[in-house]
Amino acid sequence: MKNDLGELSAFAIVAEERNFTRAAARLGISQSALSHSIRGLEKRLGLQLLARTTRSVAPTAAGSTLLLELAPALERIEQALAETRKQKDTPSGRIRLIIPRTATKAVIVPKLAQFARSYPEIVLEVTSSNDPVDLVAGEYDAGVQLGEFIQKDMIAVRVTRELRLAVVGSPEYFKLNSIPKHPQDLKDHSCIGFRFSKGLYRWEFEKGRKSLTVSPQGPASFDDPDLVIQAVLEGVGIGTAMEDSLKGLMAEGRLVQVLKDWCPSFPGYFLYYPSRRNQPAALGALIDSLRLDS
Known part of the structure; x- marks a missing residue:
């Protein structure tokens, strides 16, 4: 059902407030828009969820049954969203890296202890592979590879000096x-x-x-x-x-x-990732920690 999540959340807030005016203010919408949303939900379900009088609002038996399952589900969704938002501002969560074994020893391991102390809420999941990979298809957040193997649409940050x-x-x-x-x-x-x-x-x-x-x-x-x-x-x-x-x-x-x-020298290893837009704080912390001048 289209818009169900928003309408179910609105229903739960009205049931909690027992008042359309207060619920509309809390949601930041007009009272008429909120009433229209609840009526649409009730129409699609074929059940009245809220009993209304000029003085009060209360869940019906069907509404109370729905709330028993709905309230904890909405709470879990809100917690999940809060954890996701947290990753934007606080370096935390999981970073999945794909990196050649040699580069792991040269780039990751020497800085890992300091990184773990500085960012205890970040967990690095490191996968070893010598082959260039498609980060998006492989569901990796970033990779480390020699410059010549990195696709041109990637953003690359140098993490070693020239190698030979x-x-x-x-x-x-x-x-x-x-x-x-x-x-x-x-x-x-x-x-x-x-x-x-x-x-x-x-x-x-x-x-x-x-x-x-x-x-x-x-x-x-x-x-x-x-x-x-x-x-x-x-x-x-x-x-x-x-x-x-x-x-x-x-x-x-x-x-x-x-x-x-x-055997002349050549550009060394680079950390690469798909986009700068909406970058998680954890990835930003890793980039700052591994870049050559850090």
Whole structure:
């Protein structure tokens, strides 16, 4: 029934006030408009809900029965609306994020403790995925991804500095194999691939005006960058990962970086979301906490 919720709410207020004039003032409408609304509801139900005299108004038996179920239902609706309104002004509620595992370690985890202390009423639901996703279709509030993978109609906020890919192998591997000097040399090496759902990531190289891509050929590929590096550490072959994440292992001498002059920096990770309009306070708080300058 069209307009039922508004008319049922109006009926409950009239029944509570026992007076059309006071109920109309409370609703901010004219008394005639309120009377018309109640008559329309009674007509569609085929029952009189309010008994009226010139001096008083009271629920009928049918009206009282309806109120028993209606009053708590309207209260629950009002509570739900109040909680929803609260999210506009108070950072609270749930934020659903889709983010690559590597970015989770670099972007979310280092700031999570401080964020949780500052905004105890916000709960982050983090889903790991290397693939670019449609936020709206996936029902996510925001995502983190490399700039090149973000759709142009999204709003993007930088959350890391420029990054660089590192090509690495273990010292044990290079005792048995020559160190590649040019990306084309990789054809003679076992290369551990990193895999998206739609296929293998092609290694991209650039030096001056020269650029080329290499499809890694080797005994294994993984959809988890940590497993790629684990295989490299075991001497299976050469792999790639974000340089910043490998600095410790390289400093310890457990990994050897090669082709460094062919791996230029590129724009890093961005937090992205669909719209600035009517943005929940919780999402605004997350953006402010993760943006690069924060």
